[in-house]
Amino acid sequence: MSMSIPSLLVAASFTYIPVRAIFIIRSRICTDDTGKLFGSLQVQYTVALSSGCVTLRDINWLDELSYTAAGAWKTIYGHRNVEMEKNLKGAGLLPPLLRSGQARSIVTAERHQHARMRKTVAHAFSEKALREQEGFLQGYVDILINQLRQKSLEEPQNLVDWFNYTTFDVIGDMSFGEPFGCLQSNTYHTWVANVFQGVKQIPYVHLLMYLKITWLVTKLTPKRLRDAKNDSDADAYEKVSRRIALQKEGTNRKDFLSYMLRENHDSGMTVPELQETAVILIIAGSETTATFLSGTVYLILRNPRVYQRLVEEVRSSFQDEAEITITAVQGLKYMKAVVSESFRVYPPSPGSFPRIVPGMGERIMGKWVPGGVGVHQLAANHDERNFYRPNDFLPERYLPDVLHQENDVASERFVNDKLDVVKPFSFGPRNCLGKNLAYAELRLILTRLVWNFDMKLDPDSNHGRWIADQKTAMIWEKPPLKVQLTDIHRK
16 A cells, blocks of 8 residues: 555554544644645544545545545535435444434434425525524624623623624524523523533544444443433423424514424424424534634734724724614625635634445545545645635635735735635535525624724734634634724714
8 A cells, every 4th residue: 555645644544543642633734745735634544635645546444534625525515316424323433423212303314304304494594584583683793792892891801702602692592492691691501511511522432433432432421411411402302392382372483493383394394303403503503603703803803904904894884883784794895705714714613524435435536435535624725726825814815806915915816716615514415504694693793893893812812823722623622712892982
């Protein structure tokens, strides 16, 4: 077997890797001795594969591959006669997404089930639904801005927490029919805290799966964590049941379940499926959005030129804060470019969306693959063959019609950028249904934040390593992001 792969990945490909190296998984970009970007080492023996970077004569020993080429999205995740299935049973290096006897959700549904569920859930994320849900969103952003206005008088604020409070309250209200109360209490609800605690256990599950001793997962999980998980599940199911009962009473409330229940005819979703899907919607629609907002604020404040241009656009586009609506912020061209570039540099879900190659295997990007594969966003988004100055935060790459000559970021330099590599909401028939809501929420929050406050990174968060030093276990493990906020005191 012959491979032209970096020694770091070779070392990470063998069994006797130090245990701590599996537990402490940092985001990193690995380069070979010629300086070409190779990929992102995230979990043990995952290899990032891209044409021209790796030569593989025999890859039967590999459990998981990742690709940095744009064409891999269509091959792996696009519409196919035989679907590359999700990794539901924990093959490769991911824990199982489905417990024995557990009802399916829209995420864990098999192909024939997924089409049925998606048809029902899609109504909750339509343009009409988004317009009707704006009141929910604006109300929680009002609370966020008011809380920041008061608290910022005392000390710099940790925006990681505030963004999590906001997104969990928004999605909790839309999914369960009641918020978690995080914004008002300035603390994490027990249910939310349990979600974060559960995610931290994933690397340990990875290790036990790799060692083929998954039966130890339950035995090694502390009873308090098992009890917390069971309590959270029971609480979630009870909330959904209350919301369903409210719908039967004839409420006019417009949230996710109102649309799902209205369209949930005989061939729709069962109550257990609705319960599982509501939980998934909260987890998928909260932490990732908060992560994106945190990363974007950090990136714009670390790049004063970008921040100043964004401030000028936002504050010159509106005469009054009431004008800042979901529809209005869609017209902010530089804001849209900032959002797109932030998704490229700091995708909220930095790893792969694993799929299992069907049957005996098939050719992907010209090479025979027998195992599980995925498109690794972080590696693809930072590949110099995909982007000019890939590690720099340059929103101008998304403004092809604007020639911006400052600081050597002229737009013509980006003509060869492969923008279709970046797909933070995945691709194909199982892509994220909440894409439009996510864009609306994050643009609205960022715009109102820039409208109301002058912002500056606190020295504790302005050392240039806030992203680089983060660990990942499906999601980013973020340190506090302390920001000095100055209310600009509009009358």
